[in-house]
Every structure is written in structure tokens, then in C-alpha cells.
Amino acid sequence: MSEIIKIGQTRDSEQFRELERQAYYNTIDISDFAPAEYKYFDKLREICHEYRQGAQTEADKKLLNKRKAQYYAEYKEYTDERLNKLMEYMQQAEFIKRSEALRTEIIKTADKNKKLDLALECISVMINDGGVFFKSAKKE
Numbered sequence: 001m002s003e004i005i006k007i008g009q010t011r012d013s014e015q016f017r018e019l020e021r022q023a024y025y026n027t028i029d030i031s032d033f034a035p036a037e038y039k040y041f042d043k044l045r046e047i048c049h050e051y052r053q054g055a056q057t058e059a060d061k062k063l064l065n066k067r068k069a070q071y072y073a074e075y076k077e078y079t080d081e082r083l084n085k086l087m088e089y090m091q092q093a094e095f096i097k098r099s100e101a102l103r104t105e106i107i108k109t110a111d112k113n114k115k116l117d118l119a120l121e122c123i124s125v126m127i128n129d130g131g132v133f134f135k136s137a138k139k140e
Helices: 013-024 035-054 058-108 112-127 132-139
Strands: none
Touching (some): 013 035, 035 058
16 A cells, blocks of 8 residues: 555655656556545546647646646545544544543542542543533532
């Protein structure tokens, strides 16, 4: 599987340009690409073929470049959405991990007031409210 996209929302631009160059010359193998990459490079390959076969006028070239930009925008939108979802999942995993640590502390603690504070904090972490629930409940 192609590894163009890194978790930190950075793309290996050299590798990406090389793949675009391969698409231009129709030497790219997209069979193992993820769906969004497959779609983009397949369409790019078609555009490049059209360009090499007969984009004679400037209008033809502009139209092909416009289509390429459109396909890239679609690809980028999909990959950005995917990265955002991954980041959300990672954040949810952190909340779960933190709430489990708090539940472990609740079990180990003998002091009832401390247990209540930990339980309120645990609820706050689980609902991801930034501590608002915990702080407001503690005031009462």
C-alpha cells in the first residue's frame, strides 16, 4: 500500500511528484494504492495521456490543467478528512486511556471524598468537556 500520507498531515512531496511523473509517462503501478490515491493517479494518467496525444492549443492545455487541479482538490479533501478522523480517533483513545486510569485510582482509593472527585473527573474526561463538568460539580 502506498504510504504518501503521514499521520502528522505531512505529505512526502518528492515521492508524490515522482508518482505524478510516473503517471505522466504511464509507468505507474496503482494496483496497491488506497482508493483515493488510486482514483487520483488513475485520472491523472488519463489526463496525461490526453495531453501527450493531442493537447495542441493553449485552451486544451488549460482545460487539462483545470481537470488535474480539480482531481487533486478532491484527493486532498478526502485525505484531509481521513487525517482529521484519525486524529479524532487518537484523541478518543487518549480519553479512554485517561478515564481507565482514573477508574483504577477510584478502585484503589479508600477516601470517599477522593473517590467522588476522581469519579467526577472521570466523567468529565469521558464526555470530553475540558473539565467544565468536574469544576462545576466540585463547586457544589
